[in-house]
Amino acid sequence: MAPSVLFTTIGRRVQLARHFIDNGWIVYGTDSNPEDCAGQGVINSLFKVPRCDEPNYYDSLITICRTNVVNYVIPLFEPEMLELAKRKEEFAQYGANLVLSDEESLNICLDKYKLAQFFIKAGIPTPETFKKLEQIDAKTKWVIKPRTGMGGKDVHIVDSNEVHYFSNKVSNPIYQRYIPGQEYSIDVFITKEGRVLSVVPRLRLEVRSGEVSKSVTVKDEAITRLTIKLLNKLRINGPATIQGIKDNVTGQFYFIEINPRFGGGVPLTMEAGIPYADFLGGDYEQQLEVLHPYQVGLKMLRYDDAIFVSDKGMGNI
Template sequence: MKILFTSVGRRVELVQAFHEAAQKINIKLEIYGADTEKSAPALAFCNHSVIVPRIKNKKYIPELKRICEEDGIDALIPTIDTDLMALAQNRNAFGKTKVIISSLEKVAICRDKRFTAEYFTSIGLHSPRPIDDWKVYDAGYPAFIKPKDGSSSIFAYKVENIDELKLFAEQVPDYIIQPYIDGTEYTVDIFCDFTGNAVFITPRIRLAVRSGEVLKTQIEQDQQIIDEIKKLIKDYKPCGQITVQLIREKKTGKDYYIEINPRFGGGAPLSMKAGADSAEALLRLLNGEKLRYIDNAAKDGVVYSRFDQSIRVK
């Protein structure tokens, strides 16, 4: 079996998780890593490295198609937000290669946080109301301002008053403003089969975060969150892995849903380590197996703390 990760970058844990899963279920797996730079650390953990144009380059998709066709790639897996629209638009154009991504309609919802908030509300989940003009924002302070299509917490700021809001509105490109929700932050790692049936739902508390990516997390098999996520899955019908961010408000206990990332999140390997092994599940699906939903697959209460390592790349 051959799989290709696009924009593999620093996704060392993810690549390792797939190697370990293949060994566990006795599948001979070759991992291809694609990136724009030879120095991307995750390439050192792939069986094959391919250097590709940047995502906005018109040659990007044709080059991925060429690699998939010539090397007989079974599955193509995106790892960053900026890849998603291009791959969703072309997911049926890769011949025999299965592109692990949800429908274009659903991916488009995720790439604009105004649409995301409206979507959560439409399926009966709470979400902070977004406003895209600081002059008419009236939902109180503190508030939160961020780009409508941002990621990795870039240009995302908590603001305490209208003066700060005006200042940051001049700096943040194409922004939205939402009331700040004071509470516990959660990520939910979700894995579904290729027709949108749930296999794993794993809520975990974000105990520490850096640049939008979790550093320390605790598995929290919270039934309220799991039931709410099942409502989302029923409508969204994800293909493969997605992650959802929410905040449980301290005063009311309500869950306010913030965003959906229709891909493997940076912390996804932590849920895999805890028992919800979506790398193994994906390999089994690609191998033609059918999977059923496994309740509370990840061990409740376990805590994982991440750290940086270095590797010589030249």
Template sequence: MNVLLTCIGRRRYLAEYFKSELNGAGLVLGVDMNGGAPAASACDRFFSAPGLYADDYIDFLLNLCSVHRVSAILSLNDLELPLLAANAQRFREIGTIPVISSTEVVNLCADKFLTGQFAESIGVSTPRSYATLESAEDAISAGTEIFPLVVKPRWGSAGFGILFVENLDELRFAYAYCQRMWRKSAFARLGQPDAAVLVQELISGQEYGLDIFNDLEARPVGFAVRKKLSMRAGETDRAITVESEPFEDIATRIGNALGHIGNVDCDVIEREGRQYLLELNPRFGGGYPFTHLAGANLVRVLLNCVRGQHGQEVRYQAGIELFKCAYLASVGELAEQHVAMEASAG
């Protein structure tokens, strides 16, 4: 069984997790637009990809899957998810399982306003959200909303463009500034220029990350929870796993109603005993290693799903505290390996 990880970038740990689980019974292939991607040397084979929006990008991936008999393909990039979702059937036709949710689910997760509406529809608390500056100002004038507030892109990730405002002047400035930032960013491909900014109620409390896993038929398998202790560049930097029971209700509601495939990384904040859903990311997120190393081996669960095995459970140990650290890899070595792999592939 060979697995292809796309837009692998810095996710060395995922390549290593898949290699460990395959244990020589298959290869981990990686692709990235950056030939010197830090995760390149962690893959069994690595290939430099054309630009994400190049006309031949999907054909490039399809060819790799066909030539290397790839059993499953996973994306690690929010911008790529809509592309793979739209072309999922083309991968199935060549015998590759796209571990990707439907276009509807991907779009719902990418759009933070739709995410909030989804949460409300399944009885899950979520911050009050306003899709226009006018609606936010009306709520403030009516006394149904108070400062401070959050201003952020409606489509975005990794903490991009998030601002906090304390009064009307700051709100108006932040809204316009956030809109300009978003329109110049790669995220502009995901949404609508005239509805790019979201104003939200500020919820202060303890943040948690949930990995909620569904099988390839979108049936819930299980979930794991980590308490976020510190963040860096929009990702969890330090966390401790916690018991899952207090989150059983919110995880069950999301897993049953969302209909996602594989993992969904959920951001939840707890205030005065009430859990609020902030965001959904239908992929392995930056916080996954914390639950993986505590025993919630969703990579193994996923590979077993690809093999057609059912009846799995997600188990892990609470109270495992971990933090991320960095180490250096030679770009020269990565580039040299990349050239050698390209030559052998030819």
């Protein structure tokens, strides 16, 4: 029987779903508003669920896993991850493997201030990061962003004299020293045993609404070494996308964020040859300490496409 995977809050992640479908998987998805979800035109079944902050959300996911014999559950929405991590054993009772890091690691990754402190303690280069307005200086520009959140929402790059004004526009802000340079995303996959199977740096050429729209795979041994050092310090597992920036003047690479999930630009990494479906399925064999190869210099140029569905509504689980 073909393996099956459930993506939570699948939304527009059509290319991610197709990767698994093309590799022989049964793909399920959830959405609180499935009639307006693009994934419905691609995956095997799309289930309506409550929002993750509403009662019965997590019970609804377990019901889907139990009634559909789901092998793997892959969360795509960060606000649900901590609660899901507490329920790994409950999902496992029904044969569903929750592909997610543990609570301790998630508490670090999902809190940008805690993550910055972790980087410093672990000797990982990162921009200076503060949580108090009075700690900033006038030496550089500053990045103001929410301490928690995803998708690049409410992120502002401002001069020091603008910090006070913009800090009032951000909920629970932190202040990160601005590094002028090239932005990178690094897609990684780590097994439950802590083996790093792939590290793929991508240069972010253009970003739209917090998600990369133009990107190119690169080979950078320094970034790859630093990434492996980081992953040996912070034990996460499954897919993750790490954000960083290389200083235009010094060439130093600084780590900024860790998204413990498939990032929005991961279709480029899949097209470059990273077999996530094989990684997850457990049949993949790879020599120890060897990373999976990928195509360097492959560029992704995104454009808008559309899924067309009849307006007939969707049923509940």
